[in-house]
Amino acid sequence: MAFAKWISSFLLVLCLFEPTFILSDLSITSKFLEEANKPEVFNWMVGIRRKLHEYPELLYEEFKTSQLVRQELDDLNIPYNCSVAGTGVIGYVGTMKEPFVALRADMDGLPIHELVEWEHRSKIDGKMHACGHDAHTAVLLGASKILKAHEKELQGTVVLVFQPAEEGGAGARKVLDTGLLDKVKAIFGLHVAPGVPVGVVGSRAGDFMAGSGTFEAEIEGQGGHAAQPHLAIDPVVAASTVILSLQHLISREADPEDLQVVTVTKLEGSNAFNVIPDTVKIGGTFRAFSTIKKLKERIEEVIVKQAAVSKCNATVNFFDKEKPLYPAVYNNKNLYAHYNSVAAQMLGPLRVVEAPQVTVSEDFAFYQEELPGLFFFLGIMNDTHGQEPVHSPYFEIAEDAFPYGAALHASLATTYLSDVLGEVKNLRDEL
Numbered sequence: 108m109a110f111a112k113w114i115s116s117f118l119l120v121l122c123l124f125e126p127t128f129i130l131s132d133l134s135i136t137s138k139f140l141e142e143a144n145k146p147e148v149f150n151w152m153v154g155i156r157r158k159l160h161e162y163p164e165l166l167y168e169e170f171k172t173s174q175l176v177r178q179e180l181d182d183l184n185i186p187y188n189c190s191v192a193g194t195g196v197i198g199y200v201g202t203m204k205e206p207f208v209a210l211r212a213d214m215d216g217l218p219i220h221e222l223v224e225w226e227h228r229s230k231i232d233g234k235m236h237a238c239g240h241d242a243h244t245a246v247l248l249g250a251s252k253i254l255k256a257h258e259k260e261l262q263g264t265v266v267l268v269f270q271p272a273e274e275g276g277a278g279a280r281k282v283l284d285t286g287l288l289d290k291v292k293a294i295f296g297l298h299v300a301p302g303v304p305v306g307v308v309g310s311r312a313g314d315f316m317a318g319s320g321t322f323e324a325e326i327e328g329q330g331g332h333a334a335q336p337h338l339a340i341d342p343v344v345a346a347s348t349v350i351l352s353l354q355h356l357i358s359r360e361a362d363p364e365d366l367q368v369v370t371v372t373k374l375e376g377s378n379a380f381n382v383i384p385d386t387v388k389i390g391g392t393f394r395a396f397s398t399i400k401k402l403k404e405r406i407e408e409v410i411v412k413q414a415a416v417s418k419c420n421a422t423v424n425f426f427d428k429e430k431p432l433y434p435a436v437y438n439n440k441n442l443y444a445h446y447n448s449v450a451a452q453m454l455g456p457l458r459v460v461e462a463p464q465v466t467v468s469e470d471f472a473f474y475q476e477e478l479p480g481l482f483f484f485l486g487i488m489n490d491t492h493g494q495e496p497v498h499s500p501y502f503e504i505a506e507d508a509f510p511y512g513a514a515l516h517a518s519l520a521t522t523y524l525s526d527v528l529g530e531v532k533n534l535r536d537e538l
């Protein structure tokens with residue numbers, strides 16, 4: 108995942124709001140932040156993150172990472188399920204009874220060669236935690252530690268989801284398929300955000316991050332001699348009109364106020380100057396919010412029908428197995444209000460900003476298809492770190508951000524169980 112530059116916009120869009128949920132225990136957020144800043148939590152999180160950073164593992168191969176998470180949960184005396192969707196781990200803190208609320212971290216690294224010169228640089232050539240999932244894992248462990256220390260106060264169970272394969276592998280979908288989250292009422296997740304100062308967080312209600320998909324089409328004609336086009340069926344010209352027609356999906360069919368993208372990145376034809384090839388391959392990516400599935404259908408229709416105009420046959424592959432369609436990240440409005448109250452309480456309202464919509468994707472969206480969820484960006488920039496975008500070989504994190512992430516995770520879950528669900532219960536009692 109990569110972020111659009113909202114560094115310049117975040118200062119402009121200060122989100123001043125009316126807290127919808129009044130926290131019953133105002134001291135929780137400051138208490139948790141204080142605990143997250145204590146050396147035994149802060150240094151411990153930093154140590155875990157650096158260990159993970161040195162040994163990044165790619166999607167569905169998070170074996171050492173998973174083992175480290177299990178080891179730490181064992182030390183904290185937190186029970187868990189392991190081998191969830193392969194390498195995933197799901198821990199439990201609280202009453203071990205309903206209601207359940209989940210916190211999620213992803214664990215996978217990227218096939219990128221780290222170019223940052225520092226003590227804890229990746230020791231694996233060609234692999235790097237360039238999206239900050241090492242930090243997400245460390246921060247969720249930090250939250251686990253805080254929650255465990257307050258286990259008796261929890262009015263339900265916090266489900267700690269350490270998932271594999273966010274980067275293109277739809278690990279979230281596989282975690283859901285295990286059924287372990289079936290009783291969960293809500294889920295929270297965060298992503299480190301370069302360009303956003305430490306101590307600032309950003310999110311938005313409703314559509315937040317676009318869904319994305321990948322396509323490849325084979326356009327089949329009939330090859331021949333370039334000098335005798337009338338004896339062939341030319342897939343090159345067919346592919347050209349297909350590519351142009353795909354542009355009209357955005358310029359003529361998409362609502363101008365609705366962010367959508369279709370980009371053709373791949374075009375393969377003949378290798379010779381004088382041969383019309385039998386087939387041409389094109390491929391690319393598309394991004395959209397609520398219309399993503401409809402856009403997918405139209406891409407297929409336009410390719411097949413436009414190819415037919417030129418007497419060619421076309422088949423379209425959306426890589427449903429290898430690169431499944433990621434839905435859009437859609438933040439539940441009530442959870443957004445809850446998050447705003449908690450974050451403003453902890454950081455001050457001026458440090459809780461409304462983020463713009465972005466066209467990058469996150470597999471957190473799979474959870475949000477099945478249950479209410481809230482995803483937010485955690486600032487990780489200071490004077491020297493956190494300016495390079497994610498997925499850059501120069502990506503760095505100001506680790507001072509970790510206590511905010513851990514304390515927010517812990518506070519969101521604790522107050523969700525006590526206040527949000529408590530409120531619903533009270534309303535029911537009144538009826």
Ligand SMILES: *[C@@H]1O[C@H](CO)[C@@H](O)[C@H](O)[C@H]1NC(C)=O
Nearest residue numbers: 186187188189190285286287
């Ligand atoms: C999860 O862990 C609990 C406790 O160890 C166990 O009883 C249960 O069978 C596990 N569930 C799955 C799906 O692995």
Ligand SMILES: *[C@@H]1O[C@H](CO)[C@@H](O)[C@H](O)[C@H]1NC(C)=O
Nearest residue numbers: 327328329340418419420421
């Ligand atoms: C397209 O498919 C039809 C039906 O299979 C076939 O008859 C035709 O020859 C194909 N056309 C090309 C250009 O491959």
Ligand SMILES: *[C@@H]1O[C@H](CO)[C@@H](O)[C@H](O)[C@H]1NC(C)=O
Nearest residue numbers: 489490491492504505506507
């Ligand atoms: C910025 O973050 C880095 C990495 O965590 C840290 O070493 C450095 O001291 C921080 N700088 C300031 C000015 O806080």
Ligand SMILES: [Zn+2]
Nearest residue numbers: 108109238274
């Ligand atoms: Zn990423």
Ligand SMILES: [Zn+2]
Nearest residue numbers: 108238273298
């Ligand atoms: Zn990421």
